[in-house]
Amino acid sequence: MNNIKVLLFDDNIRIRESLSILFNATRGFEFCGAYPDNTQVVELVELHQPNVVLMDIDLPGINGIEAVKRIRKTNTDLPILMLTVFDDDQKIFDAICAGASGYLLKNKSLDQLIEAVKEVSLGGAPMSPSIAKRVLELFQKQNKFETADDFNLSPREKDVLAYLVKGSSYKMIADELQIGYDTVHTHIKKIYKKLHVNSMTEAVAKALKNKLT
Amino acid sequence: MNNIKVLLFDDNIRIRESLSILFNATRGFEFCGAYPDNTQVVELVELHQPNVVLMDIDLPGINGIEAVKRIRKTNTDLPILMLTVFDDDQKIFDAICAGASGYLLKNKSLDQLIEAVKEVSLGGAPMSPSIAKRVLELFQKQNKFETADDFNLSPREKDVLAYLVKGSSYKMIADELQIGYDTVHTHIKKIYKKLHVNSMTEAVAKALKNKLT
DNA sequence: TTGGCATTCACCATAATTGGTTATTGCACG
DNA sequence: CGTGCAATAACCAATTATGGTGAATGCCAA
DSSP, X not given: OOOEEEEEEOSOHHHHXXXXXXXXXXXXXXXXXXXXXXXXXXXXXXXXXXXXXXXXXXXXXXXXXXXXXXXHHHOSSSOEEEEESOOOHHXXXXXXXXXXXXXXXXXXXXXXXXXXXXXXXXXXXXXXHHHHHHHHHHHXXXXXXXXXXXXXXXXXXXXXXXXXXXXXXHHHHHHHHTOOHHHHHHHHHHHHHHHTOOXXXXXXXXXXXXXXX | OOOEEEEEEOSOHHHHHHHHHHHHHSTTEXXXXXXXXXXXXXXXXXXXXXXXXXXEXXXXXXXXXXXXXXXXXXXXXXXXXXXXXXXXXXXXXXXHHHTOSEEEETTSXXXXXXXXXXXHHTTOOOBOHHHHHHHHHHHHHHHOOOTTOOTXXXXXXXXXXXXXXXXXXXXXXXXXXXXXXXXXXXXXXXXXXXXXXXXXXXXXXXXXXXXOO
16 A cells, blocks of 8 residues: 655644654655645645645635635545644534535644544544534534424425425416416415415525425 | 443344443443333433433334434433444434434444543544544535526625515515615516526525525 | 716516415315 | 315406616716
8 A cells, every 4th residue: 555645734833843753754654745824735736646635724824724625626535634723613614615524623642643644545534523523513503404394284285385496487387287277376375374475485485494395 | 520321222232241341341431231222212311311322323113313313302412422334324414413422333443432432421523534524525515505606696686686585575675675666676687687587486496596695 | 988887767568476265076084 | 974174276356576678877997
């Protein structure tokens, strides 16, 4: 198996030096270099062809999240491990959405860092447990839904509502469901009563807000 | 510091026995008991008052995910660590949405398991890197958005579109934006041209699909 | 300063939606 | 064997939305 080539971006010179020593001294790793900012991040990735990028999230100028976005424009597979001293919800969220592969707090031991880099190079997504907790919470928040509020819609009414959400008109719904225009009208009237709305747009908005689709 | 009380649900008798020995023999832990199914899960949690629950995800009868839901009905804080041999996307997703605190593959060493239980009892969310990767991918998928497609909407047009999404009619928008009905009409006509749609519901659907709000 | 664009407004004709009532069919439940 | 409900359908009147043209104002940049 080939060495794992590691490229580091961090504005702290001590971290650059110590990680440089660490990866050069550890069997199975190869240190491409360490840079204090992201001005040349895309070019440096192109140049060094690393297997893993370590990215400090709080860099001056182009921050780590922006750098991840730039790398991801041309390279969707390269593992990028975010390093940070803070576990700020918004930054975690942004970094993950930008396409980061993992997220470590800097309080890890060097052994744990080595382990994490190995894991991320193999396609895993190492995360500090406290980070993982945040991610899970964000995830749960986004996917909590009120099954309670079904509004007692009948199956057919749900069908019709789904077409409304897709942007269909009475006529289109009638065509697609193979029923008459007046029947669509009837269904929609009942939907409005059950949802306590009185227009298609309100119904669509309510359906989407309550994940009725 | 008090011992960490661990309660286990797993249908494999070998795992029950070996983890029983492990946690009884490890300083800082206390083993509440091991059960092969979830029929009494809520009562057992109530009885033992554990600090951490280890839950196999594939149990006969009431599965691990359903068990998590039941526990979460009355106890939102108790750390529940899911154990599984498979890393199936849907199960990961369901377990997390049900309220699981962490998610470990069973290929972990006993030392790593002990470490993970410690972490979860402290409020972390240990995850096997391969699981974490799935979670990140699901997360990224849910939150990917096309900032590119702004559709060249002017600020005012975005305002109007936002009201459409809220379910407002021409009149309501005119009132709320303090402009005339015909002006709203004009804005909406331009929005339709830019979005390539020709009804309020289509505009709302497209706006929401492209996160234009 | 001229051209483009955003924002505002008006009028007209057509099409679509809304709310009301009424009615038939078929299915499930007690 | 009625009762209730979902699903289907029809009719009417009033409101709302759509698509077109045209036009005034103001602002910014070439």
